[in-house]
Amino acid sequence: MKGTLAQVRTYERSVQLLMVNQFTINLGFYMLMPYLAAHLSGTLGLSGWVVGLVLGVRNFSQQGMFLIGGTLADRLGYKPMIVAGCVLRTAGFATLGLVDSLAALIAASAATGFAGALFNPAVRAYLAADAGERRVEAFALFNVFYQAGILLGPLVGMVLTGVDFRITCLVASAVFALLSVVQIRALPTRRAENAKGGEGQDRDGVLSQWRGILANGPFLLFSGTMIGSYVLSFQVYLALPLEVRRLGGDGAFGTAAVAGLFAVCGLSTILGQTRVTAWCKARYEPGQALTRGLAAMGLAFVPLLLATAVPVPESGVGLWLLAAAPPTLAALLLAVGTMIAYPFEMDTIVRLCGDRLVATHYGLYNTICGVGIALGNLLTGAALDAAREAGMPALPWISLLVLGVACAAALHVLHRSGRLATSASEPQPATA
Numbered sequence: 153m154k155g156t157l158a159q160v161r162t163y164e165r166s167v168q169l170l171m172v173n174q175f176t177i178n179l180g181f182y183m184l185m186p187y188l189a190a191h192l193s194g195t196l197g198l199s200g201w202v203v204g205l206v207l208g209v210r211n212f213s214q215q216g217m218f219l220i221g222g223t224l225a226d227r228l229g230y231k232p233m234i235v236a237g238c239v240l241r242t243a244g245f246a247t248l249g250l251v252d253s254l255a256a257l258i259a260a261s262a263a264t265g266f267a268g269a270l271f272n273p274a275v276r277a278y279l280a281a282d283a284g285e286r287r288v289e290a291f292a293l294f295n296v297f298y299q300a301g302i303l304l305g306p307l308v309g310m311v312l313t314g315v316d317f318r319i320t321c322l323v324a325s326a327v328f329a330l331l332s333v334v335q336i337r338a339l340p341t342r343r344a345e346n347a348k349g350g351e352g353q354d355r356d357g358v359l360s361q362w363r364g365i366l367a368n369g370p371f372l373l374f375s376g377t378m379i380g381s382y383v384l385s386f387q388v389y390l391a392l393p394l395e396v397r398r399l400g401g402d403g404a405f406g407t408a409a410v411a412g413l414f415a416v417c418g419l420s421t422i423l424g425q426t427r428v429t430a431w432c433k434a435r436y437e438p439g440q441a442l443t444r445g446l447a448a449m450g451l452a453f454v455p456l457l458l459a460t461a462v463p464v465p466e467s468g469v470g471l472w473l474l475a476a477a478p479p480t481l482a483a484l485l486l487a488v489g490t491m492i493a494y495p496f497e498m499d500t501i502v503r504l505c506g507d508r509l510v511a512t513h514y515g516l517y518n519t520i521c522g523v524g525i526a527l528g529n530l531l532t533g534a535a536l537d538a539a540r541e542a543g544m545p546a547l548p549w550i551s552l553l554v555l556g557v558a559c560a561a562a563l564h565v566l567h568r569s570g571r572l573a574t575s576a577s578e579p580q581p582a583t584a
Contacts, residue, residue: 156426160293166282166340167290170275171297173234173331173339177271178301180327183309184245184320191317196252206254206261213265214272215522221266222273222515223358229343230278230511235335237271240264242328249321272518277511278342280502287502288438291495292429296422303418361509365516370571371504375517377566378497379524380559383532384449384552385490386525388417391532391548392479395456399464400475409476413483420487428491438496438503439567443560445493450556452485457549500572528555 160168192203225233244263251257283290312320365371393410400406432441459478465471505513532548539547566572 156296164282167279169339170279171294174294175297175301176327176331178298179305180324182302182305184324186306187309187313206257209258210261210265213262214268215519217266217269218273218515218518221269222511225274225277225511226509230274231339231341233274234271235332237267238328238332241267242325242332245321246325249318273511273514276514280510287499288433288495291498292425295494296425299418299421373566374504375520377559377562379521380555381446381449381493382521382525383528384556385486388413388483388486390529392483396475396479405472412480416480416483417487420484421491425491429495432492438500439572441496442493443563445489446556446560446563448492449486449489450553452482453549453552455481457546460546
């Protein structure tokens, strides 16, 4: 960690602050969100479909509004959107802990989701602008702080929720309130040079920009291909925990084994991200690194596939090992694949947009991948159900393996054809 912190200090103050901000954003978010469903269904006694509605509104208001958030960041500046998102999440999290009416809960959930749509594209575009030629390394460090927040947040939330979920909401709200103040005072103003100002910011201008992005064939092809990486990585939250609990049960062992999946992902990224990125950058072009990252993510499901050929013990250490070891190894390989791909993925988006309307491109990219995750999880869930009914436990792992290999092959084709090269449009770097 000392080496990582030393590397962070070599960047501009704004880049350092953005990394700390992302850690804090994830800390506040993940100390609350994993426990929200239990609060809604248990403390408030809401039915399952209402809980699903509240959580679904949050996801839709974030994924569906990323393009809006990115467009506003390019036209109004990165800092205002980052601050606005944090202020909105401050209000949303406080409201979630203080109200019990359905209308207020839905409004608060929508606010927390839209907050993410405001600051996520802006943060990444700001980081890309100020990191300059060191974008790949900066995004590697960014991922370390990102994962550290995901790792620590649920632990803090577990302690607070053990006292009262309302305390968790208020503490999370306070975290975002403090973050808002820090950014207002310390984050330099930054906006894209290509953003029009004043009266030029009209609706036709926005639609014209969107049409230009939708005409960027290489960017859309890359976005569609990378959906697979997000579907695969999301299985740490879906298929892998379900597999652990299928064999290990819902008791203390199953809970500990699922927690181990998240710990493996977070700790491996914190300890290995910068080394993996430096190793890959020294040996591969961006397209090659992306291809290898996707291939590693697909191969992550091989241990689970092989485990289906092993007879399931009735009890004892053998059953525990079979329930925990293959999913944990799969989680580790998914983390390695993500470590390989993520920094080059973020850098490729900037290159494909020619350094113009970077936040808008990030916004559309996140929306495309978000829709893909929803569809991918639906199909994965269907595959898990079909596997149980047909007595074919290997089916979901074969499907995910094929998805990873297919996406890696598609990335290889894009790289070899030159479609992942820098956009032909004239770069227009951002200025302070």
